Amino acid sequence: MAAASIEDNYRAIGLIRAFEDRCMELKGEGEIPGSIHLCSGQEAIAVGACRALEARDAVTATYRGHGWAIARGVPLTDLFAEMMGRDSPLCGGRAGSPYLSSATHGFLGENSIVGAGLPLAAGAALASLYDGSGAVSIVSIGDGALSQGAAHEALNFAAVYVLPLVIVLENNRYSEMTPIASMVRIDPLSSRASAYGMPGLTIDGNDADAVEDAVATAVERARLGGGPSLVEALTERLVGHYSGDAQQYRPAGEVASAFEREPLTRLRNSARETDHEMLERLDRIDQELSRIIESAVAEARSLSYPVAGTSADHVYA
Amino acid sequence: MAAASIEDNYRAIGLIRAFEDRCMELKGEGEIPGSIHLCSGQEAIAVGACRALEARDAVTATYRGHGWAIARGVPLTDLFAEMMGRDSPLCGGRAGSPYLSSATHGFLGENSIVGAGLPLAAGAALASLYDGSGAVSIVSIGDGALSQGAAHEALNFAAVYVLPLVIVLENNRYSEMTPIASMVRIDPLSSRASAYGMPGLTIDGNDADAVEDAVATAVERARLGGGPSLVEALTERLVGHYSGDAQQYRPAGEVASAFEREPLTRLRNSARETDHEMLERLDRIDQELSRIIESAVAEARSLSYPVAGTSADHVYA
Amino acid sequence: MREEPQPSELRYIQAVNAALHWALETYPESLAFGEDIALPGGPFGATKGLHDKFGGRVFDTPISEAAIIGAALGAAMRGRRPIVEIMYGDFLAVAMDQILNQVANTRYVSRGRWTAPLTIRTQQGYSPGSCAQHSHSLEAWYAHCPGLRIGLPANPRDAYEMLRTAIASEDPVMIFEHRLLYPISGPVALDGPVEAMGGARIVRTGSDVTLVTWSRMVSESLEAAELAAARGQKVEVVDLRWLSPLDFSVVAASLHKTGHLVIVHEANVTGGFGAEIAARAVRDCFWDLDAPVLRVGAPDVPIPASPQLQTEVIPDRGTILEAITTVLDERRW
Amino acid sequence: MREEPQPSELRYIQAVNAALHWALETYPESLAFGEDIALPGGPFGATKGLHDKFGGRVFDTPISEAAIIGAALGAAMRGRRPIVEIMYGDFLAVAMDQILNQVANTRYVSRGRWTAPLTIRTQQGYSPGSCAQHSHSLEAWYAHCPGLRIGLPANPRDAYEMLRTAIASEDPVMIFEHRLLYPISGPVALDGPVEAMGGARIVRTGSDVTLVTWSRMVSESLEAAELAAARGQKVEVVDLRWLSPLDFSVVAASLHKTGHLVIVHEANVTGGFGAEIAARAVRDCFWDLDAPVLRVGAPDVPIPASPQLQTEVIPDRGTILEAITTVLDERRW
Numbered sequence A, B: 001m002a003a004a005s006i007e008d009n010y011r012a013i014g015l016i017r018a019f020e021d022r023c024m025e026l027k028g029e030g031e032i033p034g035s036i037h038l039c040s041g042q043e044a045i046a047v048g049a050c051r052a053l054e055a056r057d058a059v060t061a062t063y064r065g066h067g068w069a070i071a072r073g074v075p076l077t078d079l080f081a082e083m084m085g086r087d088s089p090l091c092g093g094r095a096g097s098p099y100l101s102s103a104t105h106g107f108l109g110e111n112s113i114v115g116a117g118l119p120l121a122a123g124a125a126l127a128s129l130y131d132g133s134g135a136v137s138i139v140s141i142g143d144g145a146l147s148q149g150a151a152h153e154a155l156n157f158a159a160v161y162v163l164p165l166v167i168v169l170e171n172n173r174y175s176e177m178t179p180i181a182s183m184v185r186i187d188p189l190s191s192r193a194s195a196y197g198m199p200g201l202t203i204d205g206n207d208a209d210a211v212e213d214a215v216a217t218a219v220e221r222a223r224l225g226g227g228p229s230l231v232e233a234l235t236e237r238l239v240g241h242y243s244g245d246a247q248q249y250r251p252a253g254e255v256a257s258a259f260e261r262e263p264l265t266r267l268r269n270s271a272r273e274t275d276h277e278m279l280e281r282l283d284r285i286d287q288e289l290s291r292i293i294e295s296a297v298a299e300a301r302s303l304s305y306p307v308a309g310t311s312a313d314h315v316y317a
Numbered sequence C, D: 001m002r003e004e005p006q007p008s009e010l011r012y013i014q015a016v017n018a019a020l021h022w023a024l025e026t027y028p029e030s031l032a033f034g035e036d037i038a039l040p041g042g043p044f045g046a047t048k049g050l051h052d053k054f055g056g057r058v059f060d061t062p063i064s065e066a067a068i069i070g071a072a073l074g075a076a077m078r079g080r081r082p083i084v085e086i087m088y089g090d091f092l093a094v095a096m097d098q099i100l101n102q103v104a105n106t107r108y109v110s111r112g113r114w115t116a117p118l119t120i121r122t123q124q125g126y127s128p129g130s131c132a133q134h135s136h137s138l139e140a141w142y143a144h145c146p147g148l149r150i151g152l153p154a155n156p157r158d159a160y161e162m163l164r165t166a167i168a169s170e171d172p173v174m175i176f177e178h179r180l181l182y183p184i185s186g187p188v189a190l191d192g193p194v195e196a197m198g199g200a201r202i203v204r205t206g207s208d209v210t211l212v213t214w215s216r217m218v219s220e221s222l223e224a225a226e227l228a229a230a231r232g233q234k235v236e237v238v239d240l241r242w243l244s245p246l247d248f249s250v251v252a253a254s255l256h257k258t259g260h261l262v263i264v265h266e267a268n269v270t271g272g273f274g275a276e277i278a279a280r281a282v283r284d285c286f287w288d289l290d291a292p293v294l295r296v297g298a299p300d301v302p303i304p305a306s307p308q309l310q311t312e313v314i315p316d317r318g319t320i321l322e323a324i325t326t327v328l329d330e331r332r333w
């Protein structure tokens, strides 16, 4: 059973939260262009899942993938810079917030087409059948992605070839502005797994340890040749679908009550119950994180914008 | 419980068989161009299913859809003519064997893209929610079509809106030359239905009465607002996937043994057990059918080829 | 007839919304569906108020574009008049079979015994920071697909009129909006007679160069033409409006006068619809041409997210002006 | 090195097969998958013997084109060199997102930190009786998609060489075969060095008209050129071979000599890649052109199944000859 310390979980989750909060400010100030999609409230999923992975493994996410990148160890500076449209070591500003990747972290990337990361992640898993790497491929998808044809095809594909693939379904109850409950006739969503003959499981996605446990089991199964499995992690968005979303579609009080259940609140509650110095330690972590964030922002700002005349590079080898 | 007489079943199924056997001859003689896909051995499915339908209902099939067209009452002459590339009242030779339709029979058509008929049939069912017709939409798909993204999307779509749709899955064990058993990890295929929250059922597709019963139940449910259901009809192809298929991929003896289980053999066996004049009556039906077929071929041959200069008509209104 | 007072000045997105209200009121057989279009009123607000007013004829869908378009087709074949929204033109790719192999064929293959009176509304093009998966301009693909009608409204008036024309049509029509145009205001006369489909429009007259363009590049081209005028270059700007049916006659007539042709679109140059216009010009207007035909479009690269790179890639008044100057530069030839 | 004796004369489909054998032998990281390609040896036999020889590196897939292409991409990003078969070009439509929004972007968006060395083989075009869903020629779509390489081999030699070039490439390449070419025989030299990608080829020299074409229309064009020769019209035929990278220089040089241009493809005329060739000609070769540029292709209709209608729609030596005559007819101009 995973049992990271309260501080470790708080630090890992808090880092992502602080990063994205800062992103929203930077967006507000015009330093980050375009729409951004925060995983605010969902961070425990990426944090727990990535703890169950090894360096050799492959990670694929969605546009809501900053948390995955950070949990995977992609430097904050690079992420800020990429999102700012600067010449970052990730994608040189070409990918931006919703499509970034990091080859040096086995991070195959975000994907801003719903469901499209799944076939790609299945392909990464396929590669493992031949390269002797023993690598597992993990992919995060949203609840809404289950309705995409490509996702379906890839799930069956992975099952047929017994691919070392772990599907993490981040069920945050909404697909953009539409409740998933109105768009499927099944509950839980993980029951869909049986349609492919793969195990499916629903867990508390706001508990990093629970996520780590479930994903570790799935990863081990995959690594040992047992094939794919689907882990549905229940969670809630604390913010809008994207940076400009006023969330009028959410019932009154929903977001407020989600704040009572979100990972950081929970950890603070546990801290409160544990010992009375713990909360102070968490406060110190917050301060530490904000220093980390500020220095990453500063570093990112020191990176230049893409050099003029380079926009046609790298279309082909 | 459906209980068509042996003669009625034999006549209905035999008509399709005789039609397609004749098609193969015409193809051999060069009178039918292109590839054709026979439903030889699967006829009881279309026959039983169409008996459960009313004129107002909508029917969508695959390229293996001649049986559906015939069971739906589309004139043989028109079908022969269409397949010959003549100016038939169906599609004027433009659709040919794998893509024909008949607006006057609520036959939305065959479809030669695997799985693509399902969204379309869901749309026909959607129309019924608004037009007061009470019409049900029925669609035939193959076992392989379950692996197509569009089929998946449509199944969920139909479930979400409780559409009056009946999906008949003709499981003939193969998708072209590849056994379906190697391309999914579930058994029976009808278990996939639960992934959409719809009922699924597996039946003997070589028994027209059993098909009629199952489809009638599904149609009634759909008509009364109970939503879609999936009926998997187990069957076997007596011939190749298409007219030019040498079937080397089928294990020795498989086709021969399928002939023992196919609908017409079964009906003859039942006839033998019933009374000793029954077999003679079936022989007379065979003769009657071959006369019907020959006169349809003759009539079809009397239809002209499409008039020169008309190929650009009907692209737009 | 709608009871609201008729505003004379509407934003593009409001014009779309007004056309949808008109359609659902005018055609009892019309339906509107797509992702987030009903209860939330649409990701860009194009469908605001429709669900309140028309109830179950307006509904939200799963994220299943192939099912959306396929269902639109099936419903259209059975007497409905569906209007579907695909959130970004890029997402049409997941439903391409339904467009190419199903919708486009329906009338032709059945000799008109089945028809597909449906409208696919989408918006396309780049916006600052939009990534390569949200920035395509692929009108050329659909214009290469017989059986479809293709319109790209460049202003609020056309957003209203062309959408109404599309919905009224008995053929499948794709309307490509541009999200950067959504906030733009312009005059719209509501509830007039529905226009016939087609027709290019001369939006600025001039005698030196014919500039053919559509969608958002119309306004960029007009700006460029204004700048060119300051240099004494008289540019005639043609808003093509519909790629299908294509009204080449307006282009030909203009070329007869100017002898010079520049084509401008946001799409990648190679294989863009500009090639088709150039090809028609060099067939039908060859003897009128006094100089090489130039195309302005995005170079052949995916669209990068960084605005600094986007500026380099997306055509603007500057690049258009350059092309105007080049095509008129006798010394070059 | 393969041990079989090297046949000098191969059918097109055998040439494809030989290239695949070569590739699986040459690149241990290569994989081949697609529908019915392993145990059954492929619907057209292109993959015969591969599974026997290379075992699990060659496998059959479900009917899931999006998964096939997506999985090829993911595997390619992780060091494999996948070669996938899509049975008909028409079926690419169900996997379009994976091609357009995924495969084509991979290198660009990551500045080359991820690459996608994969090959998509398909075959396209009409055959007698083939329906509208099995008859598309859509090379223009993919050529409008930066990041992809596009080849259309017209003969057994190129079926072998271009496929090897594609597989050896570090970029995603789409190879469009034509099933009517599969039975055609021609000389193929096996196991030579892999050719660089690109390069148009003059397959017949002539001084009156430049005829640019590709795929199956190369042989039709050569027949037409032969008929034209009998009338004293000297036609230079250019087999474009690759649409990307596009070798326009051969076309330009030929045009400089002939001053007349006809472009021939099986695809629908409007929006076909012929438009791109015409557009380049009227930009880069304007002063060399002596007459309007003509395009020969299918008219803008879906392809009907009836052979009687197909004859009316699919370009052949007759329609090509007519265009040659028209373009050379001084009285017309």
Ligand SMILES: Cc1ncc(C[n+]2csc(CCOP(=O)(O)OP(=O)(O)O)c2C)c(N)n1
Pocket (backbone or CB within 6 Å): A062, A064, A112, A113, A114, A141, A142, A143, A144, A145, A146, A148, A170, A172, A174, A175, A176, A241, C035, C063, C065, C087, C091, C094
């Ligand atoms: C194919 C496709 N259709 C539609 C969209 C627009 N879109 C972006 S995010 C989204 C909702 C996805 O919901 P879900 O899968 O639950 O993920 P979440 O955003 O909740 O993380 C939609 C519809 C898209 N990007 N791709």
Ligand SMILES: Cc1ncc(C[n+]2csc(CCOP(=O)(O)OP(=O)(O)O)c2C)c(N)n1
Pocket (backbone or CB within 6 Å): B062, B064, B112, B113, B114, B141, B142, B143, B144, B145, B146, B148, B170, B172, B174, B175, B176, B241, D035, D063, D065, D087, D091, D094
């Ligand atoms: C999207 C798509 N992919 C591939 C094909 C080629 N194809 C035609 S039929 C077929 C097999 C379909 O098998 P199944 O669904 O079991 O139907 P059956 O032929 O057995 O009736 C395939 C792969 C196609 N027509 N469409």
Ligand SMILES: [Mg+2]
Pocket (backbone or CB within 6 Å): A142, A143, A144, A170, A171, A172, A173, A174, A175, A176
């Ligand atoms: Mg969600």
Ligand SMILES: [Mg+2]
Pocket (backbone or CB within 6 Å): B142, B143, B144, B170, B171, B172, B173, B174, B175, B176
């Ligand atoms: Mg089958």
